Amino acid sequence: MRKISHLLLFALLCLAFAPVNPAHAVIDAEPSQTEIDDYRDLISQDVRLAGIGYRLAKANAAYCSQKMQYSGLILHDIAQYADPQFIRHIFPFTQEIEISGVVKDSPADNAGIAAGDGVINFGDNLWQWENHPAPTSWQKGFERLADFKQILRGAFNENAALSFMLQRGVTRQQFLIKSEQVCLSEFEVSSGGNLTAGANGIKIRISMGLMNYAPNDDELSVVVAHEMAHNLLRHRQFLKENGVSDGIGRIFGKSAKLRRGTEEQADRLAIWLIYNAGYDPQSAINFWIRYGKEHGQGIFTEPTHDRWKNRVKFINEEISAIHKMKLDNEKLMDEKGFVKLDPPLLSAFRIENILDDGAQQQ
Ligand SMILES: [Zn+2]
Structure with a gap:
């Protein structure tokens, strides 16, 4: 049953991102309840990922070298969908760019x-x-949204607090978002089972399949x-x-060794990030044992x-290292025995x- 709904969702994603949506190209078809639920599920996974990302990026902000101002807004553009008329049956879109979700407890x-x-x-x-007229294709819709997000990010980095004029139903309302400093990170759910x-340096992409694979x-x-x-x-x-190869060479010799080193570091640092x-x-x-047993030859192995x-x-x-550092910082523990710790890999x-920056300046 679960597999079927994944397939259906994948098919819907393909439809959403296809240049022509054959099912709805001719008539103004109304979505079925299943279609509505699947689109909403997609948005809710976006919100879920952003929420986890926010919690990690905020809790570890003091230890990151690169930071940014974060609002908690998740956005979509009517033009990013192949069939805007169809999608208006599912989301209100009173304006062309809309808040698709808001991260819980975010600014x-x-x-x-x-x-x-x-x-x-x-x-x-x-x-x-007027400088960003209605895009003529869904690809350009994504581009317009990327432009919007870039301008928004720049504005928050200049002014931590920004006012927003939004339309809710038939009324216009003003809101003030006081952004927070977090580690520089962006999150995106990609389609596919x-x-x-x-990770591309800033953005973190998790597939829909993996989102569903992690039970909590x-x-x-x-x-x-x-x-x-x-x-x-x-x-x-x-x-x-x-000079580590991105191609097939990555699995041999020096390339493989250096990559394995980065994988080990990522595994080790991740534990401190989630603890904080x-x-x-x-x-x-629990995750790696389950994953390892079920997907011994998967991408992570x-x-x-x-x-x-x-x-x-x-x-x-x-x-064990976390436990030891906690004991060293016992006096700073809160009533639940929790204390935030500077991850050794980040402090190093x-x-x-x-030192590198200093060396470059000389
Ligand atoms: Zn990795």
Whole structure:
């Protein structure tokens, strides 16, 4: 039953991102309840991922080298859908760009903003609609939304608090979002049933298949934190600078060794990131054992990635190290015995990069 709904959802995603939507190209078909539910499920997974990402990026902000201002707004553009008429049956779209979701307890949530609010403008009319007319294709719809997000990000980095003029139903309302500083990170759910995850330096992508594979947020936080660790330690840049091949060569010799080193670091750092965010580090063991047994040859276990038994060993070592550092910081513990800890891999990375920056300036 679960498999069937995945297939259906995948088919819907293909429809949503296809240039022509054959099912709805001719007549203004109304979506079925299943279609409505599947689109809403997609949005709710977006919100779920952003929520986990926010918790990780906020809890570890003090230890990250690169930071950004975060609002908690999740957006979509009517033009990114192949059949805007069809999609209006599912989402209100009172304006062309709309809040698709709001991360719980984020600045946007605290400001009272809700899913379905249409964006009229923000700041001092920082978004010039006339410079961004209605896109002519769904690809251009994604491009317009990317432009919007870039301008919004820049505005928040200049002014931590920004006003928003939004349309809710037939009324216009003003809201003030006081953004928060978090680790530089973006999150995106990608379509497809495969269990894939990736990090490009800033953005973290988790496939819909993997979102559904992780039964609870504690387990999903393990995968998100692993990818975030790659970004925070700038592994992509490190591998590029060391001439590590992206192609098939990556699984041989020096390339494989360097990649395996970055994978081990990501596994180790992830445990500290999830601990600081209040997730259960033990979930990492549960996740990798389950994943390892079910997908021994999956993407996480190709020769560049350590076998799951090794990963469990690293994780146990890090859990012991966390326990030890907690005892060293006993006086700082709260009433529940919790104290935030500076992950050793991040403190070493900060020192290394300050030294590097200094060396470059000389
Ligand atoms: Zn990895």
